Amino acid sequence: MDYKLLIAKEIHQHVAEHLTEEQIFDLLENPKHADxxxxAFPAFSLAKVFRKAPQxxxxxxxxxxxxxFIEKTETVGPYLNFFLNKNEISSAVLKEITTQKDTFGDASIGEGKNVPIDMSSPNIAKPISMGHLRSTVIGNALANIVEKVGYKPVKxxxxxxxxxQFGKLIVAYKKWGNEADVKADPIAQLLKLYVQFHEVAEEETELEDEAREWFKKLxxxxxxxxxxxxxxxxESLKEFMKIYExxxxxxDSFNGEAFYxxxxxxxxxxxEEKNLLTTDRGATIVDLEKYNLNPALIKKSDGATLYxxxxxxxxxxxxxxxxxxxxLYAVGNxxxxxxxxxxxxxxEMGYDWAEDMYHIPFGxxxxxxxKLSTRKGKIILLEEVLNEATNLAMEQINEKNPNLEDKEEVAKQVGIGSVIFHDLKNDRLNNFDFVLEEVVQFEGETGPYVQYTNARALSILRKADVELDLEEKLSLDDEYAWEVxxxxxxxPxxxxxxxxxxxxxxxxxxxxxxxxxxNxxxxNTRILIEDEQRNARLVLVKATTVVLQESLRLLGVKAPSKM
Structure with a gap:
């Protein structure tokens, strides 16, 4: 229920000559203090036209x-403060959410149009490390969000x-590799061969020439x-798919560099047709001085194209x-x-759609x-982190609820969800420190805390074991309910x-x-006590689960019903 819009309409009736509904809506504020x-509506904007003091x-x-729907109004200096009728609003809000369920918050602004999202993008023959996590989960969350507002994401x-590097890999495989080893453990074996190539090439420099020849053949x-x-x-993709699973x-597409x-x-x-190319010291460039950017290097002096x-x-x-x-391009800062x-x-090429392209940078x-890159000289593998997070979640489940059904599955949902949530709760441009033990906590500002809140709410509904009545007035007026x-x-x-x-x-x-x-x-509330507001309280619990579960879904995090 958009009560701000209702308030904007009310104010507009009295100032229609001077402000539009939209202008009033944009001026409305949320007071910092509940009292x-x-x-709140600031009256400054009308002072000039009415030639009166804002107060x-x-x-x-x-x-x-x-x-x-307005219980009362109060003026504090130049502000007109609105106190809403809690009973009226709560009933309308709870009916709206519990009726719409997971479509609550949907919008149609995208009109079904496509939004490609460039994301994850690991290198073949190399493991997916923690360094790939951000692009993968930010890209996935954005896909869910753009879909929620009516677009069609294309991941x-x-x-x-x-x-x-493929010339190097081919040389290394032909010299030292074998099919069975690569099939048994593709990424590890291909990486080992790649490292071996570099080690040997330090002494036998002719290997570099061989690699160039093989890449030319390719x-x-x-x-x-x-x-x-x-x-x-x-073989690499098979390994990647295990982690994506x-x-x-x-x-929707695995078209990588080779495809182009x-x-x-x-x-x-x-x-060339658009006369945009010039030559600088043998290299082919596009001059971007008018954009205050360095030239874009299109071809190196040897004719090779670039990224x-x-x-x-x-x-x-x-x-x-x-x-x-x-x-959208979910790619590092x-x-x-x-x-x-x-x-x-x-x-410069005349494509005005370039303005519709957005780099989504992250720290x-x-x-x-x-910088998270090496541990004892080794890459921190994302798969290992996810497995470790699952184990830590299992330890806590065993402490709190050892008889939980499907606890292996719940541990995965909590452990992996905690890693995704921790990444996404940080403003994406910020760097953030990763301490796994802190990430997989059931308390504090963590994914498991949100998951646990949802599971707790669902357990209340199971305990009540009643059919919720959405037809009666769902009035709630206490402060704790009102905040929720x-x-x-x-x-929305x-x-x-x-x-x-x-x-x-x-x-x-x-x-x-x-x-x-x-929480x-x-x-602070005896939710299950038998009185005239019991049904309304239970509907509030239900509405909270609807919104929490949809929030987690948009982030790409599971919401177990029991924890």
Whole structure:
């Protein structure tokens, strides 16, 4: 229920000549203190047109406004504060949420248009590390959020599946590898071969030439090179899929770098046609001085194309294929300049849709304040972190509820969910420190705390074991219930804010606030006591589970019904 809109309509009736409903709506504020009401209107904006002091305007408006959903109005200085009729509002809000269920908060602004999201994008023949977590879970949450507001997300895993490293891998495999070992443990064996190549190449420098020759063969479509490359890619993907399955994340496309090999010549031709290419010390560039950017390097002096050439081809392909309304790239902050150049070159090419492309940057995961990259010289594998988180969740379940049904599955949902939630509760541009033991706690600002709040609410409903009556008036007027009602009612606005900012942390932080408010309500209210408000209280509990579960779903986190 949008009571702010109702208040804007009420005020508009008395100031229609001077402010539109939309302008009034934008001026409305949420007071910082509950004793200042539920909504505040600052009268400054009318001072000039009425030629009166804002306080006088606020007083005059207070006398004119009268509606059943407004309990009373008060003026504090230049502010007109509205105190809502808790019984009226609570009944309307609870009916709306429990009727709409998981569609509560849906919007239609996307009109079914496509939104490709470039996300995850690990390199073939290398393990998925903790470094890939952010792009993967931020991209997935954004896909859920854009779908919630009416778009059709297209999740693209732009695999790192091309480049000179494949020449090195082929050489290493032919010299030291065997099929059985690679099939048994693809990523570990391919990585081992890759490392071995570099170690041996320090002494035997001719290996680098061999690698370049094999990559050239691969580029030219040599059968043996192509078959090996395809096999390495397939085996790597099988391993990646195990981790994506753990995270419960799927993709609509695995078109990676290799897919655009035959699409880059057209990009260079288009740039030539538009007279955008110049030569600088043998390299082919696009001058971007008017954008205050360094030149975009399209071809090196040896004629080799670069990342930006490939990304130009990818952007053009995605526009042609998906006719996107928005195109999102969930890629680290360090690539910001690259995406500025990409958009600038596309703009120079005359593509006004470049403005619909958004780089969604994010900070680093750190450990002890240092970049999370190595542990005793080894990569921190995402799979190991997820397994460890599951084990820690199981330890706590065994302490709190050892007889829990399906506890192995619940431990996975809690452990893996805690890692995803911890990533997403942080503003994405911030770096954050990762301490697994803190992440998998059932108390504090964690994913398990939100999951546990939802499970607790569901247990209340199971204990009550009654059919909820949505037809009767669902009036609640105590302060603890009112805080929960205001929060669950604000969910549609929260979803829109998360979409407008491309910021999943808005939803994660909201779910924590709602959990805290509900637990305060639970701690101060005898929910199951038999009286005339029992049904309304239970409907409030139900509505809270609806919103908590949908919040978690948008983040890509499971909501176990028992914990």
């Amino acid at each position: 200042h009401g539920d909504v 006088m305007i606020a007083n005059e408006l207070a006398e004119k406004i009268n509606h059943s 693209i895993n732009h695999l790192g599946d091309w480049g000179t 580029e030219d479509g040599d059968q043996e090179a192509s078959e090996l490359w395809k096999w390495f890619r397939e 753990m995270l419960d994340i799927s993709f 090999n035959d699409k880059m010549d057209e990009v260079v031709e288009l740039l 930006i050439t490939r990304d130009l081809a990818a952007a053009i392909y995605r526009k042609r294929t998906y006719d996107f309304a928005l195109s 360090e690539q910001s300049n690259h995406f500025k150049q990409l958009k600038a070159v596309l703009s 680093l995961i750190t450990q002890g304040g240092k 009602i205001k929060l669950i009612n604000s969910f 606005d929260i979803v829109l804010t998360a979409f407008e900012k491309f910021e999943p942390s808005v939803i994660a932080k909201y779910s924590l606030h709602l959990s805290q408010a509900f 305060k309500y639970y701690g």
